[in-house]
Amino acid sequence: MRVLLIDDSAEFREHARRMLSESLPEAAVLAWDPAVQGRPVAGFDWGRFDCLVLDDAPGENADGLDWLREFRLEGRVPPTLIISETGGEETAVRAIKAGASDYLRKADLSAERFASAIRDAIADARDTRRDVDSLLLTQPLRVSEIGEPLGAQPVNLPGYRVLRRIGEGGMSKVYLAERESDGLQLVLKVLDPRLRRDESFRQRFLREYKIIQRIQNENVVMIFDEGFTDDYPYLAMEYFPGGDLNMRIRAGLGSMGSLKILVQIAKALDAVHTAGVVHRDLKPANIMFRANGRLAILDFGLARELDATSTLTQRGMVMATPLYMSPEQCLGHPHDPRGDLYSVGCILFEMLTGETPYQGDNPSALAYQHVHSPVPNLPAGLAGYQPLIDRLMAKKPDDRFESARDLFAHIAH
DSSP: OEEEEEOSOHHHHHHHHHHHHHHOTTOEEEEEOHHHHOSOOTTOOGGGOSEEEEESSOSTTOOHHHHHHHHHHHSOOOOEEEEESSOOHHHHHHHHHHTOSEEEEGGGOOHHHHHHHHHHHHHHHTTOOOSGGGGGGTSOOOTTTSSBOOOSSOOOOTTEEEEEEEEEOSSEEEEEEEETTTOOEEEEEEEOGGGTTOHHHHHHHHHHHHHHHHHOOTTBOOEEEEEEOSSOEEEEEEOOTTOBHHHHHHHOOHHHHHHHHHHHHHHHHHHHHHTTEEOSOOOGGGEEEOTTSOEEEOOOTTOEETTOOOTHHHHHHHHSOGGGOOHHHHTTOOOOHHHHHHHHHHHHHHHHHSSOSOOOSSHHHHHHHHHHSOOOOOOGGGGGGHHHHHHHTOSSGGGSOSOHHHHHHHHHO
16 A cells, blocks of 8 residues: 655655554555645646645635645545545535545544544545445345344235335335346335225325325436235335445534535435425435435425425424424424424434434434433534534524525535
């Protein structure tokens, strides 16, 4: 493993060498002093290196992020870590736009964190998968090896071969299945038979299909089919081999990984809101990843169309996930697109810290905190992201971003 380190501080270059010799002994580090050697010129042989570590300010009046953009225009550049002495959220966002794999503050850098970031950047560049579900792309699924047994009375839907149950919600069961006509693996969402005679649940279930078809966006789950059997309605929808956001949070995202996902969430949510829909149940389990790493939002069972007047929407206040509910939703007040942005703030807090912003023993305790407790503070090393959390999780909707598009613009510019 070969690492190129460009930094104008001789002290930091030596410190970085010592850290990597301790935590990444297989790495050969070439230290580059821009004060003496200048900027790597056009035609530089980047292929000699597996990773570039670049200071965001590699010299007087020099901008490392501008350098990275120029390097990328000139040719293929190895995965790049941007390191900064004083940068915060703004620098991290600029690093994303410049094409960096990760962003690290020098003050927060430990030998273990440094080595981990380099390994992760190289692994990501090689498009390796860290989730076991990715094996399903190349290996046939055998129910005996993965998943919950179907039991004595598996669901029976003409045209589909059910492989295993992969989830269960308040009103439906979810199965991984194979379409008999072409072998495509997909997900069957089936209304719980116990609810088939409850007209409100039937309407809610069928409305989910209509809402998703109305949005028709790459950042929203695809629906292949919908129908009825004698016992229940069902939806046949896209299967996501990359798993959900919960899996990535448990594995550890880091601040840069969290911002990259936030950009995708903002883009996806803008498409949802532009179609006149409020999701009302955003949570990591409802944010899924395709094989190429792009995310999509699913589970619109509690979604509300902005021009709808149906009383079905009132039950959504109770059924949504309390860990991510907006204050107005907890109080039973109208929940507009800014309520979804509050949920995004809760998700961002969890991506950054690995913990939900509020904890409680029951839904009432969680609802009380969403309404009355102050916005939680991030750890000191993540303080640069606190203004973003404060605005997303503001108690009053008027104090949040006006729209998901405004959030996207804030991050991307």
